[in-house]
Amino acid sequence: GDSVTQMEGPVTLSEEAFLTINCTYTATGYPSLFWYVQYPGEGLQLLLKATKADDKGSNKGFEATYRKETTSFHLEKGSVQVSDSAVYFCALSAHILTGGGNKLTFGTGTQLKVEL
Amino acid sequence: DAGVTQSPTHLIKTRGQQVTLRCSPKSGHDTVSWYQQALGQGPQFIFQYYEEEERQRGNFPDRFSGHQFPNYSSELNVNALLLGDSALYLCASNRGQGIYEQYFGPGTRLTVT
Numbered sequence: 001g002d003s004v005t006q007m008e009g010p011v012t013l014s015e016e017a018f019l020t021i022n023c024t025y026t027a028t029g030y031p032s033l034f035w036y037v038q039y040p041g042e043g044l045q046l047l048l049k050a051t052k053a054d055d056k057g058s059n060k061g062f063e064a065t066y067r068k069e070t071t072s073f074h075l076e077k078g079s080v081q082v083s084d085s086a087v088y089f090c091a092l093s094a095h096i097l098t099g100g101g102n103k104l105t106f107g108t109g110t111q112l113k114v115e116l
Numbered sequence: 117d118a119g120v121t122q123s124p125t126h127l128i129k130t131r132g133q134q135v136t137l138r139c140s141p142k143s144g145h146d147t148v149s150w151y152q153q154a155l156g157q158g159p160q161f162i163f164q165y166y167e168e169e170e171r172q173r174g175n176f177p178d179r180f181s182g183h184q185f186p187n188y189s190s191e192l193n194v195n196a197l198l199l200g201d202s203a204l205y206l207c208a209s210n211r212g213q214g215i216y217e218q219y220f221g222p223g224t225r226l227t228v229t
Contacts, residue, residue, distance in 0.1 A: 004158075034217060043120075043206055044159070044220040089158055093218075103149065103172055104208070104218060106158030 002027045006090050006107035013080055013114050021075040021110045023064075023090035031092040033057075033066050033073040034104070038087045047075075047088070080114045087111045118143055120221035122207050128227045129197050137192040137224045141209030148190040149218060150182060151206040159206055165190050166213055194226075202228045 007022040025031065032051045036044040048057035053068035062077045073090060090107040121140045129135050141148050147166045151159035161174035165184035184190045188209075194201055204225050208218035 032217075036220075043222040044208075046217050046219065049217050091158075102210075102214070102216070103161040103164060103174070104151075104159070105161070108158045109156075 002031070002092060002094055002105040004090050004092055004105055004107035006088075006110050009087075009109070009111035011110060011112050013112070015082055015114055015116055016079045017114075019075070019077040019080045019084075019112065021088055021090075021112070023073045023075065023107060025071050025073065025090070025092050027071075027092055027094050027105075029094055030068075031094040033064070034091045034093065035062070035064055035073070035075050036089045036091060036106075038089065038109070040086075044089065080112070082114045082116060085112055085114045120145075120207055120209050120219050122205075122221040122224050124224060125222070126225045126227075128229060130229055131197055131199060133197050134193065134195045135197060135226060137194075137205050137207075137226070138189065139192070139207030139209075139221060140189045141207075142219050145209035145211050145219070146188050147210050147212065148184060148188065149208045149210075150190070150192045151208065152176070153204040153206055153223070155203070162192070171213070197228045199228050202226060 003026045034049045035047040037047045048059040050057040050066035056065045087109045091104045093102045149164040150162040153159040163173040168184045179195045181193045204223040206223045207221045210216040210218045
């Protein structure tokens with residue numbers, strides 16, 4: 001079945017440091033890939049997405065490129081801020097062949113802590 | 117434009133009881149999915165509703181059931197609650213049955229004692 005593997009956290013960085021959170025996936029067919037962010041006590045917010053190979057999703061300084069050859073979708077940001085502290089989830093969505101619809105399969109999440 | 121809303125925010129139930137959680141999708145969305153997020157874990161797909169029918173189901177027992185109403189809102193029912201059902205229950209919505217990004221509500225925190 002479909003699965004997503006993320007690097008374990010917590011990841012602790014100083015403000016303005018470079019961020020990489022690794023994500024690899026296993027899926028049949030050609031899934032869409034997403035990064036969601038969850039701030040403490042809140043639900044999930046879509047951060048960025050990519051729907052086909054070599055697509056680059058970007059938002060709020062974060063970016064990730066859909067790499068089909070390495071089945072990866074690593075999240076990067078050039079200069080993190082304290083306000084970026086949250087849990088980041090990599091997810092994939094593959095169209096369900098029978099019955100239609102789609103579902104998200106999530107990784108276990110990576111907690112990011114940014115310190116001054 | 118109202119986003120996905122869920123009620124209640126928090127809920128405390130006793131083992132063996134039944135619970136109903138509610139969700140209103142984002143305006144313009146007709147598909148609702150439910151996820152269970154245990155502490156420190158990623159969300160797990162429970163089921164998805166479209167056109168008032170359950171379209172897909174994850175690996176959850178029959179104690180978990182749902183409903184979608186003509187206005188696209190949805191309920192999640194859990195019977196015979198177990199301690200292990202304690203989690204954050206997230207509702208997500210999207211439009212149609214293609215691969216569209218899902219928008220999440222703030223969740224309902226269920227505690228079973």
